[in-house]
Amino acid sequence: MAAPSAVLQSEWTKVRSVRSTVWTLGSALLVTVILSGLLCLLTNAQWDNFGESDRAGFDPTSSSFSGLLLGQLALIVFGVLVVSSEYSTGMIRTSLAAVPQRGTFYASKVAVIGALALVVGMATAFLSFFVGQALLGDHSTSITDHGVLRAVVGAGLYMTLTVLFSAGIAMMLRSPMLGLGILMPFFFLISPILAAVPGAKNVARYFPDRAGSKIMQVVSINDDRPYGPWAGLGIMLLWVAAALIGGYVVLKKRDA
Amino acid sequence: MIELQALTKRYGGKTAVDHLTFSVRPGVVTGFLGPNGAGKSTTMRMILGLDNPTSGDVTIDGKHYAQLSDPFTYIGALLDAKAMHGGRSAYNHLLCLAQANRIPRRRVDEVLETVGLTAVAKQRSKGFSLGMGQRLGIAGALLGDPKILMFDEPVNGLDPEGIHWIRNLMKDLAAQGRTVFVSSHLMSEMALTAEHLVVIGRGRLLADTSMADFIEQNSRSYIRVRTPQPEQMRDALTVAGLTPVTVGDGSIEIQDADPAKIGELAAQNHLVLHELSPQRASLEEAFMRLTAESVEYHAGVPGVSGVPAPSDQPAPEQQPAWGANWQQQKQKKGQS
Structure with missing residues (x-):
């Protein structure tokens, strides 16, 4: 059997030796931090124009993650490309010849992607939080306030899970075009739109991104999601597990 | 292994x-x-x-x-x-x-x-x-x-x-x-x-x-002879105990023969030779015959199995290439 540590090392070499890794993860960090910062700056400047209920429901913590809506698209691209490029380039045949134990191969790949996403996700979360709070001025919150640290750490976990969800879906679809073509509109359009439609709302709040993002919230006055922050993350975790298991089944069953 | x-x-x-x-x-x-x-x-x-x-x-x-x-x-x-x-x-x-x-x-x-x-x-x-x-x-x-x-x-x-x-x-x-x-x-x-x-x-x-x-098994050698007097050449070869075969383009092929002997034979009989060459059929031909029935995609060559030749062109003459039936021969050998 292939030694798991050897395969982990090999997968790490694969991830670090292609440019798309730096590009996608780098832009996820930059887009999230810069966009969140700008929105915090704008909020601070426009504070006097906000209505009473807006002010009461204002959540400085989640405001500093508002750029994530766009930033997460780069994370999806990373998760999809790192898996499906094996198929689109034909590398998968060489990879599986090198590591014929498909479970070991897949677990190592997922572990390396997850670890890298966790590091980048946490860095993005903390950077985005501190930059955002600095720009919010008088309306900022502190990391030591109740629930704030949980929300920041949660944002890092949310980003990690988004990457893993994308990787699992990509493993099932085996094509970068198909993977991106389904995941991008889902995260960017379908899920946010359905969440705003009265009838679909009750279903949409169990989607992975809606459920998972609950953990980034500290002030929940205007929120009607019927679960707490950790339960929300748990729901997202179930989605991720389903996607990863689906990917494993496809990898195990189908010819490379 | x-x-x-x-x-x-x-x-x-x-x-x-x-x-x-x-x-x-x-x-x-x-x-x-x-x-x-x-x-x-x-x-x-x-x-x-x-x-x-x-x-x-x-x-x-x-x-x-x-x-x-x-x-x-x-x-x-x-x-x-x-x-x-x-x-x-x-x-x-x-x-x-x-x-x-x-x-x-x-x-x-x-x-x-x-x-x-x-x-x-x-x-x-x-x-x-x-x-x-x-x-x-x-x-x-x-x-x-x-x-x-x-x-x-x-x-x-x-x-x-x-x-x-x-x-x-x-x-x-x-x-x-x-x-x-x-x-x-x-x-x-x-x-x-x-x-x-x-x-x-x-x-x-x-x-x-x-x-x-x-x-x-697949590449027997033979001698090809070209002459303006094919009738006399064939007779001379038959007299010498060889089996000449006339192929489509008018040349004569002789299996298992020595080119020197055939040259001498022609000289004795005062026959003009235009060609006297030892030949070896290519392995490629043998391979193609072996796999002919199993080829996935046949090219549409006129005259080849199933594809009718266009009527304005004469169909190429079927040359009785040697070894054409080697599979059957092999089977016969196996049975005997």
Whole structure:
């Protein structure tokens, strides 16, 4: 059997030796931090124009993650490309010849992607939080306030899970075009739109991104999601597990 | 040693590989021959565990591919030159393969040197020519210093220099006592490199024989004579106890004869010769006849089975090429 540590090392070499890794993860960090910062700056400047209920429901913590809506698209691209490029380039045949134990191969790949996403996700979360709070001025919150640290750490976990969800879906679809073509509109359009439609709302709040993002919230006055922050993350975790298991089944069953 | 036992692969209703049973013995180059679409690549993918057989079994030194620990140290394979991520440098491509099989890093430099890619090791393989990609694929196969090597159509699309290099490499590898299993759809290519021959067509085994036997069975030599006096020539040959055969273009072919004798015979009878040449029918012809019924896609050549010749053109005369019925002859021999 292939030694798991050897395969982990090999997968790490694969991830670090292609440019798309730096590009996608780098832009996820930059887009999230810069966009969140700008929105915090704008909020601070426009504070006097906000209505009473807006002010009461204002959540400085989640405001500093508002750029994530766009930033997460780069994370999806990373998760999809790192898996499906094996198929689109034909590398998968060489990879599986090198590591014929498909479970070991897949677990190592997922572990390396997850670890890298966790590091980048946490860095993005903390950077985005501190930059955002600095720009919010008088309306900022502190990391030591109740629930704030949980929300920041949660944002890092949310980003990690988004990457893993994308990787699992990509493993099932085996094509970068198909993977991106389904995941991008889902995260960017379908899920946010359905969440705003009265009838679909009750279903949409169990989607992975809606459920998972609950953990980034500290002030929940205007929120009607019927679960707490950790339960929300748990729901997202179930989605991720389903996607990863689906990917494993496809990898195990189908010819490379 | 690679052993196949009734190996079968079906895609829907189509059988790509049909109860294939043979073994690839160590220390020689075994040629795996068949027309395009015969199932060669599918067979090789099943050997590597990339495709699951529908039924049957294939083992390497008695084990399934997935049971090998660090498989690249047992068997190295080049399946297709572009089975790599173009965005990764040649060095990193080989490094990730080496790491997965616990092969020391210095081997990466060694195999890059062997295939002559040291100068471009840091370049991304996207920009490589087909020949360079092929070399990188071969470097990957050599990485674990394996006892068995498998190449799928290694000379496809290469320039003469590259073809020459691969031929010599395969011979060297076999000379070092390794098992070399190489597929091709070109008989002429195999004749130069392989000692043993496995021929398949439409997924079925057509021949499993040594190259020497195949050549002996399939390429009998004959003498071709051209003369403006064919009648007299034929008579003279018949008198001398030979069996002349007149072929389509008016030349005479004589089996199992000595050209010197025929020349002397012509001189004695004062016959003018325009040609007197020893001939050897090509192995390519023998191969084509062997696989004729199993060829997946026939080209629409006028006069060839099933394709009617256009009426304004005379159909080419059917030449009774020798050895045409060798399969039947072989069967008869087997029965007697």
